[in-house]
Amino acid sequence: MRIVLIGFGNLGRGLSRALVQKAGFLRRDHGLIPRVVAAVDEFGAVVDEKGLNLAGLLKTAEGKGTVALHRGAKRGRLALQVIEGIEADVVYELTPTNIETGEPGLTHIKRAMQAGRHVITSNKGPLVVAFRELDSLAKRCGVEFRYSASVGGAIPAVGLxxxxxxxxxxxxxxxxxxxxxxxxxxxxxxxxxxxxxxxxxxxxxxxxxxxxxxxxxxxxxxxxxxxxxxxxxxxxxxxxxxxxxxxxxxxxxxxxxxxxxxxxxxxxxxxxxxxxxxxxxxxxxxxxxxxxxxxxxxxxxxxxxxxxxxxxxGAGPRETSSSLLGDLIDIHRTLGG
Amino acid sequence: MELEDVPGELLKALEPISRFGGNIQSIMHQRERKTPLGRVPVMLIFEIGDRARLNRVLAALRARGVRVTQLGEREGAVRVTALLIGHIIHTDIRDTIDRLNALRGVRVSDLSLAMGEPGQESAARMTITADDERRVNSAISNLQRIASRKKLLMITSIGAG
Missing domain, CATH: 3.30.360.10 (Dihydrodipicolinate Reductase; domain 2)
Structure with missing residues (x-):
């Protein structure tokens, strides 16, 4: 599965750490080989269609505070360009919450769905502002939409x-x-x-x-x-x-x-x-x-x-990665993986 | 009931209630209102499963020499607890209680107050007893209205109201 990460703060990094740690387990037990082809934050983006080296990227992000300073990164606000331009199966929308406008997450999610990507998000903003709209857009576009991490962190309330x-x-x-x-x-x-x-x-x-x-x-x-x-x-x-x-x-x-x-x-x-x-x-x-x-x-x-x-x-990057990763496996299964 | 004003008397009166499975809701021990014989009036409210057990409690009290002066029963009473936070005294707690007691089949059966530091808000815990679910709900919505008029924060139980 080709994955795009929009947002590389605490949650994006927590998820990346889990993906690194659990690569063998995901392949063996779930037949799932996640390949992160792009990671984007507000300062820039790194792209590698063959799959990014997440361990290296984590080191940069933790040391320098942004993926924009990673080797080969492009600077600028590139989220929409990456969402629409980079071939991917799943887009993770993990940017900070804005409860008044839902942005920038709301636009990220809509564009990702319209581009035919499944979407997983932890972002409460878009869900509070436009839940029905996003839910029906996902159906119209024939994509999966998951948001377990938006409520209760590690608690699988929605899935349960x-x-x-x-x-x-x-x-x-x-x-x-x-x-x-x-x-x-x-x-x-x-x-x-x-x-x-x-x-x-x-x-x-x-x-x-x-x-x-x-x-x-x-x-x-x-x-x-x-x-x-x-x-x-x-x-x-x-x-x-x-x-x-x-x-x-x-x-x-x-x-x-x-x-x-x-x-x-x-x-x-x-x-x-x-x-x-x-x-x-x-x-x-x-x-x-x-x-x-x-x-x-x-x-x-x-x-x-x-x-x-x-x-x-209810919070914490490692705990919340349980929900974010669970959603990915769930989509993988829904698609018959 | 009336108890001798000596140590251990209250305990003696309470023991049979718990022995026969009763659940004590409130105790009012009115030492300042001693009877002419020097006994202390005590008002007890407790819940107990059925009449047979109540009779056993009463018999046990009699056997211990506890004088039961008045007995009231209410079947199937419903209780609810609420907290109030704010300027409870200044907004006339007496009036708040009177308004609830004025409702048919409703009474404020317990009240505890915790005063805040000078100038700070206080807290009160109120138990309301009513004849049935409907009356208790109406008491709660009445209290809700009183609280918002008196700018008190009202905290009710999960699932109440």
Whole structure:
């Protein structure tokens, strides 16, 4: 399979490392020989139709911060040129998320589909802005479209629901989908420390971003719950349809009161047909959603199976490469490989 | 019930409840309202599976010399817990409770307050008991409206409301 990587930041590099490490396994166990024919970031592109040496490329990207400084690279904004001009089977769209316009990922995905490439993405922006459009464009173009890594990092929430739980009607989806806020709430509950102090600690540890607004105001969770609703409940929702409350007002005393009643406070996204919501919720201690630290968790309420929950790491390049690679193998199988 | 004001009395009264599988919801120990005989009035709310077990609890209490002065029962009551964060006292918590208690078949059965530092917001945990699911949901949506009017953040249980 010929692969194009658009975006070579943490996730692109994590995926590349997994492809290097697992080359033998993929060939032996899945009959899959991935060949990365191009890698592109915002500064330039490297192309080799015979397949790039990923180990060498990783060294350059990690040392110099961009693929544009690799031997033989071209400089400039070359994503669209590569997507349309380089023969490939699969395009990975791994550029940073923009939740207002979905760009540049949205255009990358559309052009890739129109050029007949299957698309795998981790990018929430295009999925929040134009899920239905992309879903039907993929069908019209006769290409596969996968986005497991956009929700819950390593947790195979979309695949679990779409494939293994396919015989159920999903009544409700609930998720702890943001590692940063979950870390903050967990530390507030174990240390009794106020929000501002724990947030600062999380920033020092690199768990929270310098501008943590999207996380703590619940917007990141709202994006993910929108994607789950659109892909699993068949809705056509955007961010504006989600009722959102963040965690900035949650005080350690409130968590203590919750604990005295056998509960804890989690930032939970909830999706039902007709209502999408994000906000702090009381979760019984011991409930599958009461996960600690940066963990994520998703619970499906189903007509036959009743309740199914999964937990796992919601972020991290290595963990997320599990989803990105899983999608590739899934497409390979769907195509009869 | 009324208990002697000596150490160990409350424990003596609680033990039969847990022995017969009851689940204690709240204890109000009103030491400042002693009876003329110097006993302490205690109000207990607990949940128990059926009438036979309730009778066994009552018999055990009697055998231990615990005076049960009043007994109320409610079948199939539904409880829900909510947290409120904000200026709870300044926005008149009494009024919030009165409004809920004014709903038919609904009462605020427990309240815990944690005061914030001066100038900071406080937190309260409220348990609402209602006769049935429908009434509890209406209480929750009422509280939701009150909370948003009083600019309180309301946190409910997953799956509630």
């Amino acid at each position: 629901a779409k494939k293994l739980l396919a015989g159920n009607k999903i009544r409700e989806i609930r998720g702890v989908l943001n590692g940063t806020t979950n870390y903050i709430l967990t530390r507030m509950s174990t240390e009794g420390a106020p929000f501002e102090i724990v947030l600062r600690e999380a920033q020092e540890l690199g768990i929270a971003e310098k501008d943590p607004t999207l996380d703590i105001e619940g917007i990141d969770t709202a994006c993910k719950i929108t994607i789950l609703a659109n892909s699993l409940l068949g809705t056509n929702a955007g961010l504006k349809d989600v009722k959102v409350a963040g965690i900035a007002r949650v005080r350690p005393e409130a968590i203590r009161l919750a604990q005295e009643a056998g509960q804890t406070i989690k930032l939970v996204g909830t999706a039902k047909r007709g209502s999408l919501e994000v906000g702090p919720k009381l979760v019984p201690l011991g409930h599958p959603l009461a996960v600690g630290g940066t963990l994520n968790a998703v619970t499906f309420e189903l007509d036959l199976a009743r309740e199914i929950s999964i937990t796992g790491f």
